Amino acid sequence: MGFFENLKHGLSKTRTALIENTDALLSGKTVDENLLEELEEILIMADVGPETASSITGALRDKVKKGDIRTAPELKAALKEEIKKILREGHKIICTGEKPYVILTVGVNGVGKTTTIGKIARHFTDNGFSVILAAADTFRAAAIEQLEIWADRAGAEIVKHRSGADPAAVAFDAVASARAKDIDAVIIDTAGRLHTKTNLMEELKKIKRVIGKEMPSAPHEVLLVVDATSGQNAITQAKIFNEAVGVTGIALTKLDGTAKGGIILAINNELSIPVKLIGVGEGVEDLQDFSAEEFVDALYG
Numbered sequence: 001m002g003f004f005e006n007l008k009h010g011l012s013k014t015r016t017a018l019i020e021n022t023d024a025l026l027s028g029k030t031v032d033e034n035l036l037e038e039l040e041e042i043l044i045m046a047d048v049g050p051e052t053a054s055s056i057t058g059a060l061r062d063k064v065k066k067g068d069i070r071t072a073p074e075l076k077a078a079l080k081e082e083i084k085k086i087l088r089e090g091h092k093i094i095c096t097g098e099k100p101y102v103i104l105t106v107g108v109n110g111v112g113k114t115t116t117i118g119k120i121a122r123h124f125t126d127n128g129f130s131v132i133l134a135a136a137d138t139f140r141a142a143a144i145e146q147l148e149i150w151a152d153r154a155g156a157e158i159v160k161h162r163s164g165a166d167p168a169a170v171a172f173d174a175v176a177s178a179r180a181k182d183i184d185a186v187i188i189d190t191a192g193r194l195h196t197k198t199n200l201m202e203e204l205k206k207i208k209r210v211i212g213k214e215m216p217s218a219p220h221e222v223l224l225v226v227d228a229t230s231g232q233n234a235i236t237q238a239k240i241f242n243e244a245v246g247v248t249g250i251a252l253t254k255l256d257g258t259a260k261g262g263i264i265l266a267i268n269n270e271l272s273i274p275v276k277l278i279g280v281g282e283g284v285e286d287l288q289d290f291s292a293e294e295f296v297d298a299l300y301g
């Protein structure tokens with residue numbers, strides 16, 4: 001499958017929820033207040049979020065009043081434009097500048113951090129960059145083993161300590177080792193257990209502080225991984241992590257498994273953090289740079 005086909009396939013459930021339901025709603029109807037309200041319902045069902053859904057339909061309502069939208073096809077086209085307006089994109093994640101480029105990966109358990117790290121690492125090595133993965137999720141031995149498997153697949157090195165070791169020490173060693181060996185990128189895996197939320201945030205802050213001692217400009221990216229199936233919870237998670245460690249980009253995973261991909265609109269509209277990567281499957285090729293244009297085309301295509 002090509003890149004675009006893959007994206008389209010990954011977004012098929014969201015397309016059904018958002019676009020096909022809109023088509024069904026609009027077919028043969030006149031554009032009136034009732035229709036706009038039903039459209040708002042559809043947006044909310046696709047997890048666009050109440051605030052964002054209401055701002056979209058508000059913009060459409062204004063156009064209806066001005067006479068810019070009279071027919072259902074015009075409404076559909078205008079909806080596409082509103083969606084495009086909301087979706088912003090940040091700069092792509094590439095290793096540039098001073099070596100190593102350090103990515104600190106954060107997020108709650110099970111969202112896809114380790115998998116996303118493996119995919120990014122593979123992408124980097126495919127492009128000729130050398131990579132060290134830091135096994136700073138030291139909470140379970142299995143987490144370290146999982147990262148080792150990804151390191152093997154990606155042709156990356158791994159820096160690990162025993163399970164239970166200080167995560168900040170692992171991260172520090174990884175950055176120091178990368179500097180000594182002139183490695184291009186370090187990607188740090190972290191634990192995400194939430195039952196100790198305060199401890200987790202303190203641990204992440206410490207990791208950030210400690211790697212900053214070895215390399216003052218690091219981390220260059222604090223990548224928050226959120227699961228598209230977690231709905232509005234994703235917004236809450238983003239706020240909590242951002243407050244603690246200053247998130248610079250979001251990777252939105254598992255878009256393939258959900259009809260609730262509208263969450264990407266809520267994230268764009270309610271947060272000032274760009275979505276940089278989207279996950280549309282479990283394979284290495286299923287992590288894509290987020291492009292607003294391509295995303296909307298895949299939804300409507």
Ligand SMILES: Nc1nc2c(ncn2[C@@H]2O[C@H](COP(=O)(O)OP(=O)(O)O)[C@@H](O)[C@H]2O)c(=O)[nH]1
Binds near residue numbers: 286
């Ligand atoms: N369908 C799908 N599954 C994913 C995606 N990203 C991660 N996963 C799966 O989510 C599960 C948890 O991933 P993991 O990386 O271990 O999460 P972590 O606890 O945050 O490190 C694994 O079974 C992954 O294969 C994605 O984009 N799509």
Ligand SMILES: [Mg+2]
Binds near residue numbers: 113114115137143189
């Ligand atoms: Mg993990």
